[in-house]
Structure formats: C-alpha cells, structure tokens
Amino acid sequence: SALWRRAVDRAQGRGPARGDLARDDDRPLYWARLGMTRELRTWNPGFRLTERQRDALLGVLERTSRGQSDIDLPGGEARGKGLKRVLLTGFDPFTLDRDIRISNPSGAAALVLDGTVIQTAAGPARVETAVFPVRWRDFTQGAVEEALRPYLPRVDLFTTVSQGRVGRFDVERTNGAWRGGFPDNDNVSRTETVPVADPASQPQWTTTTLPYEAITAADTGRFPVYDNTSVTEIPAGGTDAVVRPDGPTPGSTARAGGGGDYLSNEIAYRATLLRDRLGLRGTLPGGHVHTPVLRFGDGNTDPATGTVTDPAFVRNRLDIVAQVRSIVAVAVSASEPDRS
Template sequence: MRHLALLTLFSLSLNAAVLDPEELRVAQVETDLPELLTPLAPISDGAIDHHRSAADEQQHTQAMTLSGSRLWRHAVARVQSGDLDDRPLYWNRLLVRREMKQQAAGYQPADWQQQVSIDAFERASRGMSDIRFNKGTDLKILVTGFDPFFLDRHLNQSNPSGLAALALDGQVLHLNGRSAQVEAAMIPVRFEDFDQGLIESLLTPYLEGNKVDMVVTVSMGRSDFDLERFPGLNRSAKAPGNRNIFTGATKEAPLAPRLMDSPLAGPEFVEFSLPVSAMQRAKGPWKINDNHQVATLEKGEFEATGLDELSGQTSVSGSGGGYLSNEISYRSIRLGNLLEAKVPTGHIHTPRIAQYEADTEAAIVAQIRAMLTQAIGSL
C-alpha cells in the first residue's frame, strides 16, 4: 500500500495544460457569485504570486505546497471563528489551479513538473498535508468531508460534510475525563481520484499500525443522519462527478471501481465498526439511524441483518448508496481489513440541504460534534 502515496501525487488532476470543468466554472462564480471568492482572496492571490515568482521546479513545488497549506489553515480559521461556509475554500482552490495552468509568464515548467506542483497544492489545500495529532490527547479521530457537488444544478451549493471537516479540524473533544483530538481532510467529488488510489493513499498511514482511534468519513445524504452499516463494492449511481465524468454504471448494470490499473478487488459488502449506540446518544434536531438498507441484483432492495445474508449477492447499492459516499466508506473499511487494523471505521450521512443554509448547517455540525464526543466513551 505504501507505493500508493507516491503514485497518487499525480492523481488529483488529469492534464496540467487544459482547464477541466471544475476550473471552468470559476469564471461564472467570478461573475455571478464573487462573494464566494472574496473571504480567501488575499490567500489565493498570494498563492498565484508564489506560482509566478518561484525560481526553479523544486522551489515552485515547495512554494505551492506552502500556499495550499496556508489556504487550508485560513479556511479552517474562518469557519472556526464563525464564518460557517465551506464554499470559499473550494472556489479559491480552483481559482489558483486555473491561474497555475494559464500563467505563461515567469516560471514555465514542463507539463509533468506543472502537474507535480498542482497536485502538491491541491493536497495541501485539502488538509492532507496538515494532519498532525500533536495535542497530547487520549484519543485521535480522523474525519473526512466532501467538496460541494452537483454545481451545474446550483453553483452556490454548499456541503455540510465539508463544513464539518473545517469546523472540527484540530479541535479537542472531551467526555468523562477523556479527550480526543480531531484532524480533518477534504475529499474531491471525482471518480478518477478514487480510481487512482486517493483514499488508500490518505488513510494507509493512519490505519496501518492503528495510529488513530477512529476514522469517520462524512457526506451529505438524506433527511436525517444515517450511519451506513453495509457499504457495497459497486457503483450504480448515474450522477457524474464534479468534472462531469460518468462511470456508465446503473442500478441494472453496476460497475466495480478501480484501483490504479485494475478493478478494485474485495467482497461485495463490508460492515462498518463505528460505536453506533454511543453515537446515537448525541442530542440534536435529527434522528441518527443505524442504516441497514442495501440493494443487490439478486434480491433488490432490503434491510440486511448481517454479512452472512449478503454472501453470494452482487452489490448494487450499499447502505450509503451507489455514489462516492458509499465508495469512500467501502474503501476505508476494506483497507482497514486488509491492514488488519483495529480502528473503528465508518460513514456518516448528514441531512441534506438546499444550496446554502447557514443555520441548518451549523446545527448539523453541532450534532456531528456531539456524535464524535459521545463516541469517546466507547473507544
């Protein structure tokens, strides 16, 4: 698994010379929603200046890594000081990426060198280079959130899971005399990054040797909170990722994801290991469901009681669905099983929001915080 950390240095973008659909949307944001760029504009402007001024390839990559980390830290600081909005980080990251590709003056690396710098900036701006459990707590909890998605429907869409990641990063939770530090990272809504091993690369250092005490992946979901009991292997959602790439998978013809050059190998279903009963004690406006709903080609949709019942079935939808929410959960649990980790791992689906709802998202984040706090008693 360790080789994935090096291979996925190149996994976070496809072509350094061509703007992708995510980057192309920035122009519309500049025109229609400039307020989404303004809060972090000084940081993204500084990153673009660093891109222009670096003297050589090594300095360029180092400068862009530092710029990405600075963008992440400022986004975290803004959210934790009360500006509850995940969208400025998303759009400023894309603005810098666009400018890195378009700038011809000054530093002019070859395409592969440009790619290295773009990927280094991208990973750092997602908090992936900033995971440091250094506060001397009893426990360590790693949390991931997702970017906004379906942006061609609503350009101003927010994602409460991403907001939760920013709000919780570096926070220390307390319960009954025990403490837990939370570190967070932001995941792209892009099938190709998953196929190129991003999740395995990110999580291996923490699951290998049980270096954290819990891994919780979070995404936006349904009407309440769902703890997704049985993630499935296959993709079946027709929806595209943020680069408008479709997998071709359907509920009638589900498809396995890939890991580098091969189909992802694993059981059709896995089971999560989050401390459900403890997390369900968290107070808040929404129910917290232990969701057993799955779908298979052979039996359709049903409530699974255990992995034995799912043996011999072909996964269509896991408890988390057939999109990347289900997949991050499946990949993280599969990876932990391969590494023989003893780390409770699983997925939280948050209540869904329409575009941007500041008060609702604040309540969602508060209930996630409460769920993680309650989990301390079972870790």
C-alpha cells in the first residue's frame, strides 16, 4: 500500500522524486514491485511458511501495490453536493522482451489522476484509479471483477484505459469474448473464449456506454480521437473470420473487439459485462479508451543502444496523460451515455 501511495505522490509532485526520471513516469512503480516480488519469493523467515501462504502474500502485494485496495470513493453526500465519482484503470508496461525500456501511458495516467478532482462543465469530478497486470492468469482468476464489483454501483462513470495504436486515441465501441493468444508478461499465451463466471449466459459482444460522440467531437488535446466501430467476427453459420468495420452482425462469434484480442479488449469486455450483470447498463456510462503508443524520440529507437528516457518521450507521455484527463472531463460532462 505504501508503494502505491509513494508512486502516486511522486507522480503528483508530493515529496522527493527519488531518482532522475520524470515524476509522471510509471516505470519506477513497476520496477519496485518486481524487486519486492523477488524478495518475497525468496524470503526464508524463521517460521514455517507454506507455499499457499506465500502465494497469498504475493497476491496481497500484487493488488495493493497497484492501488486496487486503495480506491476511496466519496460517500453519497458528495454526490448530493454535485461531486461526480469516476473510476479509471490502467495497465503495467508490457512487451518488455521487445524493449526493456517500455512505459505504459495508461499506468502513468492512473498515477497522475488518482484521488484528484477534475473540473468539468457538469461540476467537479473525483477520480479514483487502479492498475492491472498484463497477465492472462490474473484475469482468468477474476481479478477485474473482484476489484471493480464493489465500486461500479457507486460511480457516475468508469473507463478502462490501455495503450493502443500509434498517433491516435480510440473509444472502443464493441468488446469481444475472445483471447487471441499474444504472449503476456509471463510469456504465456491463451487462445480461447474469455473465461467468465456463468459462461452459459455469456454474450459474444459487449458495448460501450461512454458518450463517444461527445468525446470524439471535443478538442481534448494533441491527438485525434476516434469512435472505433470495427470488429473481427465469424458470421453466424460461417467458419472464417472477417473484419466488420461497422460492428458485429447478429449471431456472430467474436474473434476481436475494437480493441483487439489482447488484455485491453478483455478488461473492457469484463468491465462492461460486469456493468450489465449488475443491471447498470442503462444508467452507468462506461467503456474503454485506447491511448496512442508512447514513443521515444528520433534517434532513440534502438533498445540496445538507446537511453531510458528522452525529452520527446517525456513530452509524449505528458500530452497523453493530459488528454486522458480531458477525455474524462468531456465524458463526465455529457448528460447521457450514448447507446449502440
């Protein structure tokens, strides 16, 4: 818990920076967690510690150091005074075997925005955040539902956020119940239907209730923002996957949502399915936003010879985080969620 709070304080300019990386950098939190995990895995205490107990301790470390146990929404009296409540999630860095220096702007946004109040056209909005690991097994074990279920009935808006395409934001219209097999941070692949509780009632698709028209029409920052309606499906009665630019057709089987077939699509699918199963689809705006890919500056693209940061890298991350904040403000200000 202290690690999460220290990372949030660092990102928001409180206390010492402890290092020479920019304060908004999400990587020190990730690196510190890896170090703590290693120490806990090799800890040899002076009393008997079973592997089950060690795994339980590791689970506590994983959840608390990502802010999942630190969500502190204002009470009902705050809503009565006009304070909106927003829940936002981000992700750890990933594809580190490709480039060990990688940062994730969605994780940086979570650190910068946690516990802050955003001024919107509809009044102030308090934002609470958490981060999730890029691992299939955590999602299989219900980490998303466990973290979000207590809070979705109490918020006015939620958005899951992850890193997506180069040079653009996307509001993902449709999420698919399919894992495409890309390796996670444990180098594990999964190609299967997204495993959820009560699979008999599991839909192939879920949809956003974020106000995508308002978000895409607003001037929220440097990068263009798109309403992404494309999916990949196997049509009813068919056997081959096809891309549908305007969303799924009736009776089709999911092969990729607008956000693809990796964990960004899956967190969007799980969060919106949880929204629907809680009976909140008609009242709670929520969905997924993809940020631009965070890129290093020209001349610093080789992970073998490049530096861990550069001015363009910092500027890009700051611009992305600021635009996430602006998108949240627009979404809060929209009076009604859009319907697909």
